[in-house]
Amino acid sequence: MVEFRHITKRFPGVLALDDINIELKPGEVHVLIGENGAGKSTLMKVLSGAYKQDEGELLIDGKVVEKNSPIISSSLGIGMIYQELNLIPELSIMKNIFLGNEKKKGIFDDKKYMYQKSKEYLSMLHLDIDPNTLVKNLGVGTQQMVEIAKAISKNSKVLVLDEPTSSLTDSEIKELFSIIKMLKEKGVGMFYISHRLEELYEVGDRVTIMRDGTKVGTYDLNEIKMDEMIEKIAGRKIENLYPRNRIKHGDCVLEVKNLTGKGFENISLKVYSGEIAGLSGLVGAGRTELARAIFGIDNYTSGEIFVNGVKINKNSTGEAVKAGIGLLPEDRKIQGLALKKNIRENMVITVLSSLGKKGVVNLKKEKEVCQKYVDELEIATPTIEKLAGFLSGGTQQKVVIAKWLMANLKLFIFDEPTRGIDVGAKSEIYRLMDELVAKGAAVLMISSDLPEVLGMSDRIYVMSQGKMTGCLNHDEADQNLVLTYAYNQKEEAV
Ligand SMILES: Nc1ncnc2c1ncn2[C@@H]1O[C@H](COP(=O)(O)OP(=O)(O)OP(=O)(O)O)[C@@H](O)[C@H]1O
Ligand SMILES: [Mg+2]
Structure with missing residues (x-):
């Protein structure tokens, strides 16, 4: 569905991506992990057209995307849920979901349709909120869920989830995982970025580990153990993650x-x-x-x-x-x-x-x-x-x-x-x-x-x-x- 071929991207003083090759298959959840600053979000922004690569090719559905942009990538079926939330706080949930994608009835917005649809997407995520609620009145976790609803509403063929669970509650994470499973069955391919290593085994099929802008390797999640993964992420063995010298406490x-x-x-x-x-x-x-x-x-x-x-x-x-x-x-x-x-x-x-x-x-x-x-x-x-x-x-x-x-x-x-x-x-x-x-x-x-x-x-x-x-x-x-x-x-x- 997506192929990165020899992708390289530079920022002043930083080689953010260095000759990256990755493929995404239909119905696959492809996990991306690596240290902070390894280049995960940058790679996803090349896919979404937010950044232009300096070298290499991006293929969507087997075709080279000559000139990418957020509008083009979205029209090619790529949906993004960014690490930084992108909703407009002053607008309602419904307006956010349909932003730039408004359903029209003549020259007017078809509010009834959009309201109904928003309600459907929210209830798919087991969220019982009025779509007219302003986003600024929602907690961070709920905002994250609205982002997800928005991505689903576009019927994306490929979905990118950049640290989706970092501010979700346990039960929201469960909801999210069941949505991911449902999308998988529909053949949607997903890139999934997270630092919570325990959860990867639950949702992921393959994992690509990145370090300093390079690809360390792609592995089947069935075949790589957690400690092996940690070693590859950090580039060293971490003997004791929790170093404590417990002392007698004072006042x-x-x-x-x-x-x-x-x-x-x-x-x-x-x-x-x-x-x-x-x-x-x-x-x-x-x-x-x-x-x-x-x-x-x-x-x-x-x-x-x-x-x-x-x-x-x-x-x-x-x-x-x-x-x-x-x-x-x-x-x-x-x-x-x-x-x-x-x-x-x-x-x-x-x-x-x-x-x-x-x-x-x-x-x-x-x-x-x-x-x-x-x-x-x-x-x-x-x-x-x-x-x-x-x-x-x-x-x-x-x-x-x-x-x-x-x-x-x-x-x-x-x-x-x-x-x-x-x-x-x-x-x-x-x-x-x-x-x-x-x-x-x-x-x-x-x-x-x-x-x-x-x-x-x-x-x-x-x-x-x-x-x-x-x-x-x-x-x-x-x-x-x-x-x-x-x-x-x-x-x-x-
Ligand atoms: N717009 C930009 N201008 C300058 N440098 C940038 C820009 N965007 C990203 N970088 C740099 O590119 C490198 C890769 O950043 P990126 O955001 O892709 O990391 P990441 O793997 O997503 O990390 P994290 O796990 O912390 O989200 C970093 O060194 C970052 O500072
Ligand atoms: Mg990032």
Whole structure:
């Protein structure tokens, strides 16, 4: 259905794609994996006509596409769901689905038809929402589902899904997978990009591994094991993904007492110096809301927060920052990164004061520190002066993480720290987190990645539907126990 022949693509200082050859068969789910910045999204943008290759040929249905563009590729049956959501927030779901593709009745839009059809697509995805709802009023996961509905509505023969599950809940992921299976049976071919390696085996037929713009190889998913895949992605063996030197914890840094607010109820927890406390639960359990309240972004109705024994006032990020708290937000695109600033400027924002004297920034020192993090996290960029907006999706996240890791804080709140991050960089982030607590910091880590929570935490708090349902020591915790609390199937709540 699609063939990339010797595709090469360059950006200033970067060989983003280097002689790539890949084929997509009808009804095949072809998985693309590789480190952040490996070239996955760029290759898909060559297919969609958003980028033009410098060398090589793109074939669709066996025919060379001489001159590609988003309109041409769409007319040839290629549907794209981009990594960055592309919906227009101010328009309704229905308008978004039919954007540029409006059904007409004479000179007017056939609203009744489009409404009906939108409802059909949504119900296929088991979404019970009015198509007239504005997109800006939807959660990120639901927006992702609307993107999918939009792609389905075009009856695409080939569908590209670029990290579709990164912000979906477990049940939404299930829906998505059943849609993929249905499309497969209809003969739709799909490219599927994800950093969540566990799920690939569930949906994929073949996998192509990319590294630094080159193709490492294409494999049958039946024939390649997970650890082999990890080694090929990272280009090295990762012996221990979760490097922890557990130490005896020190004083209590954060104490949350009976906190109640929007999305959570009567929450108490403590995080000590030298400790990583995991906060587990299903998506929607109220963890992000709790974190935002602790950091002072949102208000709460009752309860108290203490940092190092001193009570902090509610709803003041200024006070939280002064107390030494930092929050790595879940939605990094919007909250964490200035796209028009370069990597260095983004990174040093929180440490400016410690890098210079009396407000004068020491540029040399600043560059050294940034370069160190670029190297350690393997941030794919020719220079630290590259604009953040031009980085790959996962690389942008690494920049935000580096910014927080280098800040001198007492308490780090990380909300889904490794979502969308490649497996090699994950292990580096874990190592840096371990270093932070070894130096006496405290970490509260919200994560929906169970192996990560189990591997990294000293203690694991579990929330379910806004309530704290469990607290486990790392030596007594296992996957089943955490899930039991997450689904709140234990009678005894703590
Ligand atoms: N418009 C652009 N201008 C400059 N460089 C770019 C541009 N688009 C992509 N790049 C560079 O091309 C390389 C490949 O990026 P790409 O987005 O394809 O990576 P990716 O494999 O999708 O990574 P991720 O897993 O993080 O999404 C990166 O080094 C990136 O910085
Ligand atoms: Mg990408």
